[in-house]
Amino acid sequence: MSDAATEVDDLKAKAAETAIDLVKPGMKLGLGTGSTAFHFVEAVGGLVRNGLEVLCVPTSEATRAHAEKLRIPLSSLDETPQLDLTVDGADEMDDQLRLIKGGGGALLREKIVATASDRMVVIADGSKVSKTLGSHPLPVEVVRFGLRATMRLIEALSAEAGCEGEIRLRPGKGDLPFITDQGNLIVDCAFNNISEPEVLAFALKRVPGVVEHGLFLGLADLAFVATSGGIKTMRRAGE
Ligand code: 5RP
Numbered sequence: 410m411s412d413a414a415t416e417v418d419d420l421k422a423k424a425a426e427t428a429i430d431l432v433k434p435g436m437k438l439g440l441g442t443g444s445t446a447f448h449f450v451e452a453v454g455g456l457v458r459n460g461l462e463v464l465c466v467p468t469s470e471a472t473r474a475h476a477e478k479l480r481i482p483l484s485s486l487d488e489t490p491q492l493d494l495t496v497d498g499a500d501e502m503d504d505q506l507r508l509i510k511g512g513g514g515a516l517l518r519e520k521i522v523a524t525a526s527d528r529m530v531v532i533a534d535g536s537k538v539s540k541t542l543g544s545h546p547l548p549v550e551v552v553r554f555g556l557r558a559t560m561r562l563i564e565a566l567s568a569e570a571g572c573e574g575e576i577r578l579r580p581g582k583g584d585l586p587f588i589t590d591q592g593n594l595i596v597d598c599a600f601n602n603i604s605e606p607e608v609l610a611f612a613l614k615r616v617p618g619v620v621e622h623g624l625f626l627g628l629a630d631l632a633f634v635a636t637s638g639g640i641k642t643m644r645r646a647g648e
Pocket of ligand 1 (some may be wrong): 498514
């Protein structure tokens with residue numbers, strides 16, 4: 410890892426360590442996905458090793474494998490349909506705690522788990538905070554059937570919602586597309602400026618081939634953002 414990457418990773422770890430204070434005995438937790446959530450899972454693993462009793466639902470197969478390695482007790486939303494707290498990273502967030510997620514391809518399970526939680530807390534380094542969402546391409550999970558037609562409709566309805574930019578099928582290994590844990594595809598939409606996320610979210614939901622999009626609106630309650638100056642706590646209005 411370069412010095413700069415190590416510095417950012419340290420910030421991610423600090424954000425995760427701050428969120429660990431919210432974890433209490435007996436809690437049912439959603440475990441996020443990605444390099445920031447990785448640190449949170451590690452920290453939960455440390456607490457479990459020291460005897461803390463929690464039950465966790467992972468948001469991806471990668472997080473499940475990590476948590477299993479740490480012997481964190483796991484459950485599913487079928488067995489445990491309501492969670493106390495989900496802690497997850499984000500690709501981008503604004504000051505209203507509206508998020509872009511799905512850079513790691515786990516947006517569908519992440520959104521289902523966050524929605525099933527009483528609280529969603531975001532952990533991030535300062536580079537993730539933007540005035541206006543869109544500098545990170547918006548991931549949209551789509552079914553394979555009718556892919557080209559779906560992409561055309563995403564383009565048309567997004568343009569009506571004021572968002573234009575390249576819409577690209579996410580590549581996977583070799584010549585294959587990236588496949589999500591649910592067996593779907595991801596298209597990444599480089600809109601650059603999503604001035605009305607709610608309008609875009611509504612438009613994307615009108616596309617039949619769209620399973621879910623990476624706009625998380627009204628889901629995150631609290632964020633811990635780590636910068637070289639310390640941890641900034643951000644709250645959604647009304648929280
Ligand atoms: C995965 C996600 C991640 O939370 C997001 O990509 C942030 O990842 P990282 O913490 O590695 O920057 O949405 O689908």
